[in-house]
Amino acid sequence: MTRISSFMAGQGRGSRAFYVVARTLIVVFTRLWTRARVEGRHHIPATGAFVLAPVHRSNMDTPISACVTRRRLRFMGKDSLWKHPASAWLLSSLGGFPVTRGTADREALKRCTLVLEGGEPLVLFPEGERKSGPVVQPLFDGAAYVALRAGVPIVPVGIGGSERVMPKGARFIRPRTVRVIVGPPITAAVPAGGRVPRAMVHDVTAHLHAALQELFDAAQAQLGRPNPSSLDQSPAK
Template structure:
């Protein structure tokens, strides 16, 4: 990361990056909310005494701006595909809008370090534990990256179900259909802890990952019920 990129990534942001985020929210997230009649339930479950990790299911490219609606007006931070940052002139925009690069498909220690820095600065972070976009009604097995970051930063994970986004912009389509979306926010899942105060055992990671998976499935099911749509039954 160059010195310029480091200034733009700076946890907590600058006045310029925070302002640009608000502008981006008004130009992207808010119109999307109106176009798809998006409703949000469960904001009372969001922690008010510190940072947290938002963990939504992932069914559409639009899930990122939908995740921006979770806290309302508050700024969120995101991991973005490293290829997005290859165009130098666009990097400042992506950083200002809350994103920072990650190399998918391999352990990216630098991205995990940045994620922890964001949380340590008191900002909320969006991570999609399923990884890349999936399809269908079942939440797929979760990667442990979100759990690792949560344990290192000692912050809770908030399960979020985004129902209907796959209908709004299905894979292979470039049009945004005006179909209803609902976002359901569940109670936070605490991070895994070390009984001896030293090293978190793998069993604790696995247990909390399974708990997060169960909660993500529950809120996803609720969100799908609210939009009145279900996936076609296949043999």
Template sequence: MAKRSLEEQVLVIWKTWRARAFYRVVQLVIRVIGRLYLRTKVVGAERLKSDGAFIIASVHRSNLDAPLVNSRCPRIVRSLAKREMFTGGIGTWVSAMLGSFPVQRGAGDRRSVTAAIDLLKRGEPLLVFPEGTRQAGPQVGEIFGGAAFLAARTGVPVLPVGIAGTEEAMPPKAKSLKRVRVSIVVGEPLLIPDGGNKRLSASERNEFTAHLRSAMQAAMDEAVELAAARRARRNE
């Protein structure tokens, strides 16, 4: 019997009741930490409670971003994660049970794209980081066109998300979690023109990607402003 690929292993783990139970326990723990320790405030949280599939297109400043955003969605959110997170054995089990799917960074990864499309067509939410790897500061960097591609193929809405505070709470290589207030803004959903189930031309994909980047920047600006206002009120 042929050995299963990493992608096949992850899909098998996803289907187990243990994976769903583990996800829910971790989701609850993260939500409690987010509320009580990081004082996380979310603007537009109701948009994460929509029925059907949608793509969460979030800025990426910290490893806290995905857990904090996903904890505010009542459903299980799948995430595309760097392949290095799936270290084999217990590492692969934990990453898979957290809803992650392996992606080969810096290369076309047909299997991950196919899995993402299948998940969306099944009606599941999916988190992506259009900037790719973690960035720094309040400006949204250049983003990849993956969200536009997935939205075009499935017709699902894309939710732009800005986050302030996670970069300070858990910067790269941090050994502990600092108590910094986190602000998250979930913007208005964006839709591909003329619906989905089609292939975008390069110009159409670039246009939608530029629109998404602007929406992510607007959400980021609002999150930064909210964070500053909260700090000012605390210091009064």
């Protein structure tokens, strides 16, 4: 735990400078390659922590998410990537923090909560792994739980077109147009006592799911590739 905790911040002067340069290069490449246009940036909090919760259709969704704000976004990675000092420094400087694969989910949630309580934004894909198709799949409760636990908002993000840029299984990044729409923050007040009611977690997750589908549909529509009505779709099991 000590080794893992030592990479939670990555706030040294060198790390901060590297992040600024790396983020600039990543965002410039992403914008040029995907012609990404972002709407709704005013919904991103200027200060304080929040959970950025995008739809997940491509490995490009993480660099695309970096286009929505200049603030450093934190993200999880499997701890094996932190074995070597060079890769550990690189990933930590970019905002990553390690989570041990195979451990209880509560350990990962605890580390996410620590990041948020430290005042930093965190990227969580509430669908879990990459999905495919026009329907936002059933969400995990983790994003809602850590946001409620830390008392921070969830900012839903619809990303249209990223699946065509780099679909699951693709080795190369294709030059395709992407549209990103940031929705209003989702907030909820946890009752006094510190415990997060399970019903509240489920309610926030349901709200997030509806918001993501609406934003995803709107982003796809802007591309001229509208999603079929979600009413006509059956979510994959």
